[in-house]
Amino acid sequence: MGRYFFHTRDGYREIDEVGINLPDDKTAGLEAIRYGGSLLADDPHILRHDHGLRVECVDDAGRLLYTLLVTSVDANGNLATLATEKD
Numbered sequence: 001m002g003r004y005f006f007h008t009r010d011g012y013r014e015i016d017e018v019g020i021n022l023p024d025d026k027t028a029g030l031e032a033i034r035y036g037g038s039l040l041a042d043d044p045h046i047l048r049h050d051h052g053l054r055v056e057c058v059d060d061a062g063r064l065l066y067t068l069l070v071t072s073v074d075a076n077g078n079l080a081t082l083a084t085e086k087d
Contacts, residue, residue: 002060004028006035009054010046025059029066032057036068047072052079 005019022028036055046053052071
């Protein structure tokens with residue numbers, strides 16, 4: 001069991017200083033995906049920034065294990081900002 005931290009970037013960087021205990025690196029990678037999905041479910045406007053969404057999974061030694069990247073693109077492959085303002 002180890003402690004894992006999930007830092008986010010969506011135009012701004014947020015450092016997870018609390019983290020959670022998980023059994024292994026693979027479980028932490030899956031949790032990064034779940035966490036990113038929950039952020040999008042709670043606020044789909046998070047993609048309003050040209051940077052998209054980035055969730056970095058880091059272990060308690062500070063080692064980057066996984067990075068989840070969510071970016072929207074239009075039909076031509078250009079960055080698309082689908083959510084520009086809150087409803």
